[in-house]
Amino acid sequence: MQFKDQIDFIKQHMKRNKLRVATTILAATMGCAFLIVLASIGFGLHQTITDDVLDNNLVTEIEVAGKTDGETELSSADIPEEELEAIRKMDHVAAVVERNQPDADTQIIIGERNTYSRAILSSMQEEKKAGFALSDGQMPTKPTEVIVGFHLAERLLTEEEMKKEADGEEVQGFAGNLIGQTIELKLTPYTNEGGDAAEASSWEFVVTGIAKEPAKDWMTDTSVYADSSWAPVFNEELGLEQGHKNILVYADDLQDVGGITNALKEDGYYVYSVTEELGAMSVFFNALKAGLIFVGTIAVLIASIGIFNTMTMAVTERTREIGVMKAIGAKPKLIRKLFLMESAAIGIIGTVLAVAIAYGISVLANWLIPIIILSSLGEEDMGEISIVISTIPWQLVVIASAISIGVAMVSGWRPARKATQIDVIQALRQEM
Template sequence: MQFKDQIDFIRQHIKKNKLRVFMTVLAATMGTAFLIVLASVGFGIHDTMRSLMLENRLVTQIEVYSDDLGAEEAEEMKGIDHVKAVVMHQGANAMQQASLGKYTTHGNLLVTDFKEEAKVGFALAEGRLPESTYEVVVGNGFAESLIDESAAEKLAEALPEGSEEEPEIPSYKGELIGKTFTYQLGDYGTGELYDDKTELTIVGVAKKPSKDWLVDNKIYADAALIPELEKIYKQDKKEEVTDPLFSSMLYVYADVLENVKSVTSELKDQGYNVYSISEELDQIDVFFLALKAGLVFVGTIAILISSIGIFNTMTMAVTERTREIGVMKAIGAQPKLIQRLFLMESAWIGVVGTVLAIIISYAVSLVSNWLLPIIVGAAIGEEDFAELNVTFSVIPWQLVVIASAISLTVAIVSGWRPARKATRIDVIDALRREL
């Protein structure tokens, strides 16, 4: 029998039993679509989390911990392969106050090297990076932290005695770029500020942190300011100076994410304690790999359930065509040919079901990614949630291949036993059945 004749044989049976074959294809389609859509949720959430982490420069940042960190160690680290920049942050260990007119804040001065910061993209909401000693960048929450303390005290006094209501503290509302404020150090022990003051000019405002609950009210100054502040600290401090004014934290930045592990290993070999967000990323990847495997397994159960329908359909096909099989055997058809005919029919059901499932799955994925953010945003009362870059469903080609392979394999296996049964039909019994 030629291949064309084999196709005609299958087509004739399908035409005779359109409804039954349609329901079987529908079951196979639903099972495969369920697998793809279910697993796509795991891929979507994983993709969203990775995107949120990778869009931040922290993904290539390596925090270095050691009791002895200085400019010399930082220079040595710059020589490590694949190191893009080495940034040393130095925080002032003293009472601090920044004053802009009648507004004050107990700011936190952070000294850094802006040349190195520029290499790794110091994120600014507006303005530019400092180019001289007395130019600074302030955090996004700096203006909000500047308050009029005298006005706040008056508002508090005006409240009725015993009132639990908290007065609205007036904060600075004007522009920051170009403004000059006074920075003072002080003594934590006495709570007094030193007499010497430093005038600093704001030339930039840092971008808001990615985490909404973080408030950045820091003052970012250039390392050239350190000598002057240390001089003030030593001159104005009443008792003998024993502790340094600044404590250091070193950050090493790899050129690309793929090289973070090699840089981290090199730093560990040199005796440093290190931490990088890429280690968390690896843990997330492992977690989502297990999650996606579990979702694929659950989806496979749905396909296995649909295989019952394919098995029943093929069993009925063998029963209904017993006499045809007997005639084919009588005229010399080989058992392998008969078996192949029924396997081709079950495979056809699997192929059609898989193709339809893929089309439906992509449609469901597109609709869910558009509709779910709106529904979730409305449910939790966050109108801006729909504007966030949250992906609920992603269907990579690997998932399509896996689902197709499982679906086709299950379809062929489901038709295997009925096909084998067809090869064992006795010719004489088959011909007598219709006589």
């Protein structure tokens, strides 16, 4: 029997039992669709949280908190410069940035306007290598030039505007362009050695650039970024010791972050990078997705009962037909193949319909559920928040299809085997 004839043979039987076959396909479709939709929730939540982590972190950044050699513990401020230079020479390291923050209140003044800020002292050359992004202007080329945070201008208020803001009125802040403006940086130590109020000191700087807007709309950046050469000047003038110091290592690419992080750990450094957080989350979500796929597979197995019953009924109803086929020379292998093909056809049709339905449900869930969440919170706009409820990667489709079609064929195996064991004489004696 040619393959085309085998297909026609299967079609004829499925047409004769349309209702039973249709309900069996429906069961297979529901089981497979449930598997895909259920597992897609795990993939969607994983994507949502991963995107949130990546949005809130510079993905190539590795923070060095300190170091140990087994006996001595060093904070980031005590790590020698020669060791930082060795890190700079590591493969795939783009830059090593040392950011100092004076242990003092920071105030920015321009004319009658002022605001509290924070002074960050860093090497502008290393910041440039690290990819420090500007929304306007250019990087400083002189020690007397600085970069200011994206929101500094709107937070520069007069005394009258501060009072209005305190009363709930809307204020504008500095209306002009800060680039080219001279600002006064006023530092006031928190306390002096006697615990009395400390005297403030001021320095003037020229603004050459404005930092890029933070990734999230709830973040506010009013910082002032100045050259690291000012650190000893500020400390000496204010009588301060070394302030807060952060060491940040930047990789060439996200794929290099893990390797650099592991290399630094082996050398005794205490480090943190986004890969640490993503790694921990991946373990949890991989376990969650495996669990959801397992639960969904149970639904597919329940649907397989319908396929088993359908194929068993098919063998019973076609006993005479099978006897005729055996009488004219059909081999048991061919008969088994025909019934397995029929059960596989039910599984394939059900899987194709399930995939289409699952994608439709996924799109609907991603559109409707965020609206429901907004309504419950009394919000009208999601703003920067992005929630993915369900996502269906191709790997999930492949896994679900393999499970669904595989279970369908296994369900049809015993009825197909039973068909090959039918006695020819008894089958021919059976009335039509």
